[in-house]
Amino acid sequence: MEFWSISSALLAIAVLAIGYFAYQLWLSPFRDIPGRLLYRLSPIPSRLDALLGRLANACEEDYYEFGDIYVTGPGVVVISNPDDCRAVLSTHKYTKNKFYQAFALIEDNIFTTQSADLASLRRRQLKHTFSHAYLSQMEPALLKRGILALEQRWDNLIANSGNPRAQIQYEAEFARMSIDVIVALGYGQSLHILGTSHEQVARWVHDYNVLAMVKLIVPFACTWPFSLLISALLKSKSEFVASVTAAANMRREQLQAIKAAGQKRPVDILQALLDGEDPESRAKMTATQVVAENIAIIVASTDIVAQTLTWTLCYIMLYPDTYHRATEEVRNAFPRRHIINYGEAKARLEFTEACLFEALRIRAATGVFLPRIVPKGGATFQGHFLPAGTELGVNVAGANHHQPTWNNPRRFTPERFLDNEKAKQDVFSFSLGARMCPGKNLALFEMLPTIANLLKDYDFTLPADALFTPDRLDTHGNPTVMPRSHRFTSVGPTYPDRDCQVIIRRAAEY
Numbered sequence: 285m286e287f288w289s290i291s292s293a294l295l296a297i298a299v300l301a302i303g304y305f306a307y308q309l310w311l312s313p314f315r316d317i318p319g320r321l322l323y324r325l326s327p328i329p330s331r332l333d334a335l336l337g338r339l340a341n342a343c344e345e346d347y348y349e350f351g352d353i354y355v356t357g358p359g360v361v362v363i364s365n366p367d368d369c370r371a372v373l374s375t376h377k378y379t380k381n382k383f384y385q386a387f388a389l390i391e392d393n394i395f396t397t398q399s400a401d402l403a404s405l406r407r408r409q410l411k412h413t414f415s416h417a418y419l420s421q422m423e424p425a426l427l428k429r430g431i432l433a434l435e436q437r438w439d440n441l442i443a444n445s446g447n448p449r450a451q452i453q454y455e456a457e458f459a460r461m462s463i464d465v466i467v468a469l470g471y472g473q474s475l476h477i478l479g480t481s482h483e484q485v486a487r488w489v490h491d492y493n494v495l496a497m498v499k500l501i502v503p504f505a506c507t508w509p510f511s512l513l514i515s516a517l518l519k520s521k522s523e524f525v526a527s528v529t530a531a532a533n534m535r536r537e538q539l540q541a542i543k544a545a546g547q548k549r550p551v552d553i554l555q556a557l558l559d560g561e562d563p564e565s566r567a568k569m570t571a572t573q574v575v576a577e578n579i580a581i582i583v584a585s586t587d588i589v590a591q592t593l594t595w596t597l598c599y600i601m602l603y604p605d606t607y608h609r610a611t612e613e614v615r616n617a618f619p620r621r622h623i624i625n626y627g628e629a630k631a632r633l634e635f636t637e638a639c640l641f642e643a644l645r646i647r648a649a650t651g652v653f654l655p656r657i658v659p660k661g662g663a664t665f666q667g668h669f670l671p672a673g674t675e676l677g678v679n680v681a682g683a684n685h686h687q688p689t690w691n692n693p694r695r696f697t698p699e700r701f702l703d704n705e706k707a708k709q710d711v712f713s714f715s716l717g718a719r720m721c722p723g724k725n726l727a728l729f730e731m732l733p734t735i736a737n738l739l740k741d742y743d744f745t746l747p748a749d750a751l752f753t754p755d756r757l758d759t760h761g762n763p764t765v766m767p768r769s770h771r772f773t774s775v776g777p778t779y780p781d782r783d784c785q786v787i788i789r790r791a792a793e794y
């Protein structure tokens with residue numbers, strides 16, 4: 285009896301499995317879309333790619349193997365054709381998928397929301413924050429906490445090395461700088477008063493990302509008794525929320541004193557969030573919303589700016605002609621003691637800016653796919669009809685390497701952006717349309733002066749034992765680039781301590 289019930293159960297499972305595989309292979313609406321067999325049959329391979337940090341490599345390599353459209357899981361389709369990507373991203377119709385909800389650890393916010401109304405409301409409330417006018421007012425703080433503090437640190441390292449030079453791990457340097465900048469803008473002056481260090485905030489951001497990932501894999505992880513298993517992460521989140529709340533409260537109190545004394549209001553992200561008003565409804569954000577958005581901004585921006593700067597320096601070092609051309613451009617345009625700001629760099633450093641855009645294109649720190657859901661009525665891409673509810677990945681790496689759009693896309697060629705504003709619009713790294721990165725201008729205000737001033741003020745060389753050098757070519761004849769991994773929301777080097785070493789020396793006076 286027992287034998288028969290076990291074998292019937294096994295038989296039922298076998299029939300179901302065969303039925304499932306037959307459906308995926310011959311009946312599913314995705315059967316004619318290219319893709320790997322295993323990925324078509326099970327979500328596990330692509331989840332493993334994500335878990336093991338292989339997503340960025342997969343996105344780029346799969347584009348080269350399968351082209352504009354491919355299947356990466358049962359009911360999951362990835363697109364790379366720039367026109368298709370634009371069509372999806374330009375509208376709110378293709379909502380973000382549930383991945384983002386895992387990051388809504390305080391409440392739904394500009395980054396996590398699937399609601400077009402909330403996303404649009406926040407953009408209206410924050411429009412002023414990321415405008416060139418407001419960014420220009422924030423720029424002194426940005427330069428002080430960013431490039432000037434970094435140079436001060438590097439000069440100290442050189443001075444303490446007993447040599448005219450020092451060896452640095454630049455990924456860690458950029459990570460430190462970008463957290464300092466966003467913390468300065470998000471907390472204002474209150475950080476030191478609160479007794480919180482920047483390292484502490486970096487740890488909170490890390491834990492926040494880990495907690496979101498845990499919630500993504502185990503949606504009920506935050507409820508008792510499972511929450512006991514992740515109590516350290518939950519404690520870290522509460523501390524993060526408490527510190528951002530305290531900063532906002534402190535600012536509200538300061539404002540009264542500032543007003544009474546007739547002084548100027550502070551200019552930073554915290555103030556912009558407190559002041560942010562929808563010009564249509566006059567709605568402002570509640571106290572909790574201010575905290576949720578401030579944390580969303582801190583989390584969304586920290587790693588990505590650091591990783592973009594890391595890839596930019598990495599590529600410049602692998603292409604000596606590019607390094608010399610950019611350095612020459614900066615040093616010819618500005619005197620040695622001048623601090624280059626964004627407007628000056630934008631106006632006079634076309635090639636240096638092109639290096640940044642080319643790094644954003646060739647190895648986007650967001651170079652995975654942006655997950656969306658096909659709306660009611662379905663949609664057709666590359667001749668394939670995708671029914672409503674299909675998970676759609678907009679492949680940033682694929683679009684950035686799209687072969688008909690980019691000549692020799694695997695080669696780092698900043699020249700492609702010279703006198704070519706349109707080419708910049710074809711880079712998908714900040715996304716575009718309805719949910720485009722609202723921090724793009726802030727990121728550029730931070731990154732371009734950083735690269736420009738560093739090239740002006742330091743000579744860079746790779747250490748003698750560097751593994752990745754201009755003469756170590758890959759199978760395509762281009763310098764081999766250090767390996768990358770996808771972590772949380774950004775793509776960075778897999779072995780930064782090994783691969784991101786560079787020797788810096790103060791540039792001679794000129």
Ligand code: HEM
Nearest residue numbers: 394395584585588589592650654713714715719721723727
């Ligand atoms: C190199 C730097 C940056 C890159 C490449 C980048 C890229 C992106 C991309 C691709 C998205 C779309 C994500 C998606 O749809 O899944 C995004 C969204 C977002 N970014 Fe950035 N970002 C950068 C810097 C920043 C900075 C500095 C801030 C903060 C001020 C910021 C805040 C945000 C926010 C709040 C969203 C969510 C917008 C929405 O969904 O409506 N980012 N970013």
